[in-house]
Amino acid sequence: DAKTTQPNSMESNEEEPVHLPCNHSTISGTDYIHWYRQLPSQGPEYVIHGLTSNVNNRMASLAIAEDRKSSTLILHRATLRDAAVYYCILRDAGGGADGLTFGKGTHLIIQP
Amino acid sequence: DAGVTQSPTHLIKTRGQHVTLRCSPISGHKSVSWYQQVLGQGPQFIFQYYEKEERGRGNFPDRFSARQFPNYSSELNVNALLLGDSALYLCASSLEGARSTDTQYFGPGTRLTVL
Numbered sequence: 001d002a003k004t005t006q007p008n009s010m011e012s013n014e015e016e017p018v019h020l021p022c023n024h025s026t027i028s029g030t031d032y033i034h035w036y037r038q039l040p041s042q043g044p045e046y047v048i049h050g051l052t053s054n055v056n057n058r059m060a061s062l063a064i065a066e067d068r069k070s071s072t073l074i075l076h077r078a079t080l081r082d083a084a085v086y087y088c089i090l091r092d093a094g095g096g097a098d099g100l101t102f103g104k105g106t107h108l109i110i111q112p
Numbered sequence: 113d114a115g116v117t118q119s120p121t122h123l124i125k126t127r128g129q130h131v132t133l134r135c136s137p138i139s140g141h142k143s144v145s146w147y148q149q150v151l152g153q154g155p156q157f158i159f160q161y162y163e164k165e166e167r168g169r170g171n172f173p174d175r176f177s178a179r180q181f182p183n184y185s186s187e188l189n190v191n192a193l194l195l196g197d198s199a200l201y202l203c204a205s206s207l208e209g210a211r212s213t214d215t216q217y218f219g220p221g222t223r224l225t226v227l
Contacts, residue, residue: 094212
């Protein structure tokens with residue numbers, strides 16, 4: 001899977017929007033962009049994924065750059081429960097058997 | 113609905129021993145994957161099983177093995193434990209796992225400490 005680059009940590013205030021960036025300049029045309037997060041003392045949980053178009057679900061929005069070399073996970077109104085490590089992961093369309101390749105992720109700190 | 117369950121939650125072993133970790137996937141899911149998470153790092157992929165067959169393997173030594181049973185539950189075995197095997201072992205289940213868009217649902221993990 002292609003490599004992703006994320007900031008080590010970010011800090012935001014409760015009830016404000018949070019924009020978590022991810023760079024993936026070597027992304028291939030068949031790579032999906034996935035986001036997972038890991039709350040303290042828990043296993044990772046799925047957040048969202050997309051290929052080319054922006055995506056929305058109940059947890060977050062995913063904004064994908066036109067050249068697909070970067071993407072941004074948007075939490076519209078952060079709560080204390082959103083404090084977690086957020087992982088941006090690329091997966092080839094046919095690479096389901098290869099498992100998820102996690103980097104170090106971004107440690108998101110939410111201030112009350 | 114029950115999520116992915118793992119047992120035991122914590123385990124302490126000494127070097128050279130072997131360990132068996134267990135995972136029950138979400139009902140209806142046929143694929144199970146195992147990951148190792150060392151403190152301060154993201155999870156690393158160990159194995160994926162689907163319909164009792166190994167379908168994917170990460171870069172881990174042969175001391176690590178796994179199997180999947182007819183009810184889709186799975187065991188991860190680690191022989192000749194080393195201090196460096198101390199980690200959180202995560203199990204994830206998915207419907208089939210063949211497509212990269214299949215969501216993986218993770219259990220809470222088993223914390224293994226090797227002394």
